[in-house]
Amino acid sequence: MATPTDTLTLPYAADFHVHLRHGDMMRMVTPTLRSGGVNVAYVMPNLVPPIKTTEEALRYKAELEAIEPRVTYLMTLYLTPELTPEEIHKAAAAGIAGVKSYPRGVTTNSDAGVESYEIYYPVFEAMEACGMVLNLHGEVPSDADKGVCVLNAEEKFLPWLRTLHERFPRLRIVLEHATTKAAVDMVKSLGDTVGCTITAHHLCLVVDDWAGKPHSFCKPVAKYPYDRQALRDVVKEGHPRFFLGSDSAPHTRNTKECAQACAGVYTTPALVPYLAALFDELNCLDKLQGFACDFGRRFYGVQAGLDEGAMTLKRGNWEVPSVYAAATENGSLEVVPFKAGQKLGWQLQ
Amino acid sequence: MATPTDTLTLPYAADFHVHLRHGDMMRMVTPTLRSGGVNVAYVMPNLVPPIKTTEEALRYKAELEAIEPRVTYLMTLYLTPELTPEEIHKAAAAGIAGVKSYPRGVTTNSDAGVESYEIYYPVFEAMEACGMVLNLHGEVPSDADKGVCVLNAEEKFLPWLRTLHERFPRLRIVLEHATTKAAVDMVKSLGDTVGCTITAHHLCLVVDDWAGKPHSFCKPVAKYPYDRQALRDVVKEGHPRFFLGSDSAPHTRNTKECAQACAGVYTTPALVPYLAALFDELNCLDKLQGFACDFGRRFYGVQAGLDEGAMTLKRGNWEVPSVYAAATENGSLEVVPFKAGQKLGWQLQ
Numbered sequence: 001m002a003t004p005t006d007t008l009t010l011p012y013a014a015d016f017h018v019h020l021r022h023g024d025m026m027r028m029v030t031p032t033l034r035s036g037g038v039n040v041a042y043v044m045p046n047l048v049p050p051i052k053t054t055e056e057a058l059r060y061k062a063e064l065e066a067i068e069p070r071v072t073y074l075m076t077l078y079l080t081p082e083l084t085p086e087e088i089h090k091a092a093a094a095g096i097a098g099v100k101s102y103p104r105g106v107t108t109n110s111d112a113g114v115e116s117y118e119i120y121y122p123v124f125e126a127m128e129a130c131g132m133v134l135n136l137h138g139e140v141p142s143d144a145d146k147g148v149c150v151l152n153a154e155e156k157f158l159p160w161l162r163t164l165h166e167r168f169p170r171l172r173i174v175l176e177h178a179t180t181k182a183a184v185d186m187v188k189s190l191g192d193t194v195g196c197t198i199t200a201h202h203l204c205l206v207v208d209d210w211a212g213k214p215h216s217f218c219k220p221v222a223k224y225p226y227d228r229q230a231l232r233d234v235v236k237e238g239h240p241r242f243f244l245g246s247d248s249a250p251h252t253r254n255t256k257e258c259a260q261a262c263a264g265v266y267t268t269p270a271l272v273p274y275l276a277a278l279f280d281e282l283n284c285l286d287k288l289q290g291f292a293c294d295f296g297r298r299f300y301g302v303q304a305g306l307d308e309g310a311m312t313l314k315r316g317n318w319e320v321p322s323v324y325a326a327a328t329e330n331g332s333l334e335v336v337p338f339k340a341g342q343k344l345g346w347q348l349q
Numbered sequence: 350m351a352t353p354t355d356t357l358t359l360p361y362a363a364d365f366h367v368h369l370r371h372g373d374m375m376r377m378v379t380p381t382l383r384s385g386g387v388n389v390a391y392v393m394p395n396l397v398p399p400i401k402t403t404e405e406a407l408r409y410k411a412e413l414e415a416i417e418p419r420v421t422y423l424m425t426l427y428l429t430p431e432l433t434p435e436e437i438h439k440a441a442a443a444g445i446a447g448v449k450s451y452p453r454g455v456t457t458n459s460d461a462g463v464e465s466y467e468i469y470y471p472v473f474e475a476m477e478a479c480g481m482v483l484n485l486h487g488e489v490p491s492d493a494d495k496g497v498c499v500l501n502a503e504e505k506f507l508p509w510l511r512t513l514h515e516r517f518p519r520l521r522i523v524l525e526h527a528t529t530k531a532a533v534d535m536v537k538s539l540g541d542t543v544g545c546t547i548t549a550h551h552l553c554l555v556v557d558d559w560a561g562k563p564h565s566f567c568k569p570v571a572k573y574p575y576d577r578q579a580l581r582d583v584v585k586e587g588h589p590r591f592f593l594g595s596d597s598a599p600h601t602r603n604t605k606e607c608a609q610a611c612a613g614v615y616t617t618p619a620l621v622p623y624l625a626a627l628f629d630e631l632n633c634l635d636k637l638q639g640f641a642c643d644f645g646r647r648f649y650g651v652q653a654g655l656d657e658g659a660m661t662l663k664r665g666n667w668e669v670p671s672v673y674a675a676a677t678e679n680g681s682l683e684v685v686p687f688k689a690g691q692k693l694g695w696q697l698q
Contacts, residue, residue, distance in 0.1 A: 142557045144574040149556050151500070151573060207498050208491045211559075212566045212610035221560055224500060225493040257607050259685065261561035336608065 008285065008313040008346070012305050013272050013292040014040035016074075017135070017176055017197045017245025019264070020064060022047050024333050028326040029250050029268055030067040037272030037313075037348055039305035040297070042074045042245065045100055050078035054091045072304035076100045076135060081119065085126035092130035097300065098174075099127060100135040103157070117164060124164070128171040133300065136161065138175045138183065139220055150221045151207075155182040165190050172299070177202065177247045179220040181230035187241065188234070195299045197245025198231050198291075200274040201265040201338050214261035215336045218249065235291055236284045243296035246271050253323065253334040267338045270320055274338065276313050276346035311348060318347035357634065357662040357695070361654050362621050362641040363389035365423075366484070366525055366546045366594025368613070369413060371396050373682050377675040378599050378617055379416040386621025386662075386697055388654035389646070391423045391594065394449055399427035403440045421653035425449045425484060430468060434475035441479035446649065447523075448476060449484040452506070466509060473513070477520040482649065485510065487524045487532065488569055499570045500556075504531040514539050521648070526551065526596045528569045530579035536590060537583070544648040546594025547580050547640075549623040550614040550687050563610035564685045567598065584640055585633045592645035595620050602672065602683040616687045619669055623687065625662050625695035660697060667696035 015038045020030050033041055043064065045051035051060055057075040064073045074097040077083060083099070101120075117124075127134060138161060139153035148156055161175055174195045175187055179202050187196040205222035222228065234242045248271065249264025256262060267274055272292060279288045297303065322341045325334045364387045369379050382390055392413065394400035400409055406424040413422045423446040426432060432448070450466075466473075476483060487510060488502035497505055510524055523544045524536055528551050536545040554571035571577065583591045597620065598613025605611060616623055621641060628637045646652065671690045674683045 144555050144557075144577070147574050149574055150560055151556055206493050207500055208493075211499055211570055212563055212612060213608065214561055214563070214610075215608055217561045225496050225498055228493070259562065259564055259606060259689075261563075263561060340608075 006315045009310045010289050011293045012039035013037050014296045015246045016042040016296040017247050019044045019249040024328040032269035033071050036268050040072045045076045045078040054094045088126035098133035098135050102137045124168050128168050133172045135174050154180050154220050158186045180227045184230045184234050195241045199247045200267050214256040218265045219263040238287045238290050240295045244292045250335045265338050273344050273346050277344045313346050314349050316347040318344050355664045358659045359638050360642045361388035362386050363645045364595045365391040365645040366596050368393045368598040373677040381618035382420050385617050389421045394425045394427040403443045437475035447482035447484050451486045473517050477517050482521045484523050503529050503569050507535045529576045533579045533583050544590045548596045549616050563605040567614045568612040587636045587639050589644045593641045599684045614687050622693050622695050626693045662695050663698050665696040667693050
């Protein structure tokens with residue numbers, strides 16, 4: 001007989017930041033949402049080319065639904081100068097949930113990103129009026145002459161977060177994939193309209209873990225032990241404005257194990273098990289549901305996926321596959337997941 | 350007609366920290382010392398197994414001389430508990446120049462490294478008496494629970510440097526491959542028996558340059574822009590205790606472009622051209638000879654290689670090869686050099 005602590009029953013998780021790609025990669029990744037314990041996916045718009053209009057977002061959503069209809073897809077637009085207040089109203093009416101801002105050039109497919117925010121204030125006003133959420137990739141571009149590098153790029157972005165919140169206090173803003181103590185402290189200091197996503201991998205990694213290890217290399221990079229501790233502490237605290245956004249970002253093995261690796265860690269297929277194993281290790285399994293299932297839905301005001309029955313996690317000794325592969329017209333697609341080949345103490349039943 | 354600034358005449362450089370490996374790699378790398386402008390090589394002992402005795406060092410030296418006799422090889426022993434004061438006296442009498450200390454586990458082939466220095470004090474006393482040099486890999490092992498990671502491992506080591514210098518003021522100590530402002534400041538603050546090597550690549554790189562880029566990934570890792578600036582400043586200042594040690598560390602392409610890259614940057618084949626291009630960019634070509642040729646020889650008290658005629662560098666537009674390859678019994682050996690495929694503004698004539 002299993003003791004109570006050998007199983008765990010939760011609603012399906014909501015992943016408030018995920019990259020589902022397009023084409024073959026989309027077809028491979030999207031079905032793994034549910035096997036990772038997720039039935040709400042907040043979908044990033046940084047395709048090539050980016051999703052910039054309501055029509056593009058709806059078309060993308062339909063593609064995803066055709067692949068896996070048992071997931072609710074919350075769609076986003078990519079913030080560019082072409083985005084107008086009119087388009088915001090149209091998007092909100094069509095159910096588009098948010099707008100994602102990328103500083104130019106800091107991560108995968110961010111060449112169309114922003115350099116300064118003032119020109120977007122009319123768009124933000126419209127978003128505030130419509131209840132759309134602003135999702136911020138919170139890094140300034142690296143510039144060695146200005147002393148900016150991947151290690152301080154997030155901290156140097158934080159004044160923007162405060163400025164935008166002060167200027168648009170009713171606009172819901174999410175600082176995405178926070179990696180630093182500075183970010184945690186800043187978000188805590190701001191009002192209830194400011195949320196923050198934390199990834200599964202940033203709760204696990206420090207800089208040593210991605211040094212020379214492309215499958216754990218992502219942007220923002222994982223940082224100091226004290227930064228990771230701050231992420232863990234806020235999760236253990238059960239702070240309701242800090243919630244799951246996996247930033248799961250699949251890249252093929254050959255674009256990782258090469259001279260210049262793409263940034264991104266692939267966690268979708270085992271997302272909730274990764275978290276359960278970590279929360280268990282941190283002695284805070286009781287905080288898992290809040291972080292992974294409840295707080296994000298509450299911040300966004302969505303009930304999606306809660307009508308579905310619960311999922312059950314059980315203790316185990318499951319080995320993460322060394323690779324996820326799919327046959328394609330041009331050969332095969334291989335993606336190495338987070339903690340490939342390692343044992344996890346929890347798995348989905 | 351070339352103007353005076355289009356050519357540069359220098360003695361051959363002395364590289365006071367280089368990995369020449371063994372076997373096929375040794376046979377490929379050793380001949381490239383001279384094509385990189387070097388005729389004195391201070392040879393690291395971290396082979397598998399490490400060079401721990403006078404006999405092993407002399408045997409290794411003979412192998413290197415058989416491959417390229419026009420280079421002076423200054424040999425080192427690997428500091429382990431097996432090393433005795435008696436062996437130090439023997440080594441010094443045989444012309445072994447120094448002893449290299451690796452903290453356990455911090456870099457390639459450092460599993461035999463030290464965890465604390467007190468037990469080595471009798472060895473250091475013997476070295477001080479014999480005039481042997483202590484070469485320190487200046488990092489403490491990463492330990493997230495103690496807040497130590499690759500970013501602060503060097504700074505946290507520096508108190509050891511001060512302690513050892515205070516305890517053995519006449520022992521010549523070299524802090525190897527400094528990467529931080531903290532290290533530069535510490536070495537400057539200590540006496541004339543403390544020197545410091547700086548690599549060509551750490552004068553070029555910051556953390557962004559090795560994030561996801563295995564061929565620029567080494568230990569210690571390149572750090573913040575202000576750290577790089579401190580290295581550049583001390584070189585521009587022409588400080589005589591800061592001199593060239595390339596830490597050139599070849600690894601095969603397949604052990605770099607993989608899930609867990611070996612640490613090391615390969616600069617040997619174009620070492621002086623890399624430096625000339627950078628010093629030119631930094632507007633301090635007049636400091637190149639001191640840094641690359643004179644200061645290290647003076648610190649070590651060696652005249653080796655100065656009797657040879659000068660070498661000439663000329664401005665050019667030379668492209669660094671994308672790979673260095675050699676046929677071996679088992680196939681071929683491929684090593685991707687620093688700045689592979691990039692143009693350099695200076696080349697050896």
